[in-house]
Amino acid sequence: MADLGAEVAGLRLRNPTMLASGFLDETGGSMLRVYSAGAGAVVTKSIGPEPRAGNLNPTVVELDVGLLNAVGLPNPGIVEYEHEVRHAREGGAAVIGSVYGKDAEEFAAVAGRMASYGVLAVELNLSCPHAKGLGTEVAQDPEAVEEITRAVKRSVRVPVFSKLSPNVADIASFADAAKRGGADGVTAINTVKSMAISADLKMPILKNRYGGLSGPAIKPVGLRCVYEIREAVDLPILGVGGIENGRDAIEYLMAGASAVQIGTAILRRGIDVFSHVCREMSDWMDANGYARVADLVGAAHG
């Protein structure tokens, strides 16, 4: 039987699947439930300095090819969120804290506080495509990515993953900027900026008009981004975007990811998707002569 244990930036995980930020992770109870269902780790909802209501509905649109969302970073704020992280941690969950802020100073403050709650690592949401004034501008500026990553690195001791946007011309240059800032790894990709229009009503469906696309439609985009980052930068990668089954996960590993994140697939396969993906990976590895996850990482690079 293949060994599914994974190692990324010094983190040891029982398997290479993680809950992607934004899904079932606003509360400790739900994070613990997902971890108990088989995820190797759970990434929290992106948490900021203050409570935030997010956007009005409609905030999600189900599509044949995936899911469009513009929830707009709702979260209870970093102070109240301590209760949620501690609840999940006390239940034994491996938790990675996702944070956002309006500038490097705010990112560093929120990340520092998040780290004090006992998370294994922090992930920087540098690229939310649907919260005004937060993320979108940062996502377009490699210097901001570098500056924020550096500030956070100074405020925490746990590994730092900078989550990158695919909505740029050259994502590898942003991974390079994160590396210059001292990132321990990058997460790729955030959602793809998108839109849904109701022909009947002649208007965008999302209240926010624009949103982020996830799910099967973006898997080829995510694979390409992970592959490009791997070619250009020597930095561990958490691969995310449209992973629904073991084969999808293996493709991401071969593109260069050390572990993967799953979110939208919960819609189709429920929270058991993590254990399903692990079993499918293990079966494929056994059938194809791979004993360890690490042997797959980057295998598609010549």
Added chain:
Amino acid sequence: MGSRLTQIVPLEDVVVEDPKTKTYRFRADMHPRPGQFLMLWIPRADEVPMAYSYLENPMGVTVREYGDATRALAAESKRGYRVGVRGPFGNSFAVEGRRALAVAGGVGIASVIAAIQAYADAGIAIETAFGARTKQELTFLDRAKACGPVHVATDDGSAGYRGLVTDVAAKLLHDGTFDMVLTCGPEVMMKKVVDTANAAGVHVQASLERYMKCGIGICDACVLDDRLVCTDGPIFWGDELAKSHDFGRWRRDISGRRVKA
């Protein structure tokens, strides 16, 4: 994912149930079961979860004005006005037992009326304890009466017993012949009904309400303990609610903060 895409439908009928409550009827390609809900998009305003008060085309939702979205709907609503609907979502009331009691509070009747009819259709004896502030807020009284005896309670005594419907329900459950309770209404009311039924050893199903964004089990806004009202609910059984830390005590606000229910 393709089966639950947003459908744009014109309102076929708008029925004024009382000055603050209307029923909106429309035709959509959906096959809901009693107790399930849909996400109702009021263009330019908001999208909100609503229980089906009529299951078959023209299906319907019954909405009491209580916030910006529902007020916007009430202001716009006339025949032909187009709304978006997606669903059906969530689980449904189990239709089982030999003698059932439905306990409804106010517009909570909208979630249980289809179940009351399903019980009657299945040949299960069903009675209803129905509470409202005043006589004119007893929406669907005639539909409930067509299914079995109805015991009315009003705050002002304008119809039936003057006082709480939970007192009426407790008295009915005390006689020991009911083996199933269905309930929907204010959570403080449902908490009493669930506690009473649990103490009497009677199965009870409660339809819960929480703030929702996605409706499809991903955003974590509608959490009850570690359950999601949108996909694990909205119907919860009494034994699960008896163990719940949140039921009757805590809910989450729009930003996910825990606040008193």
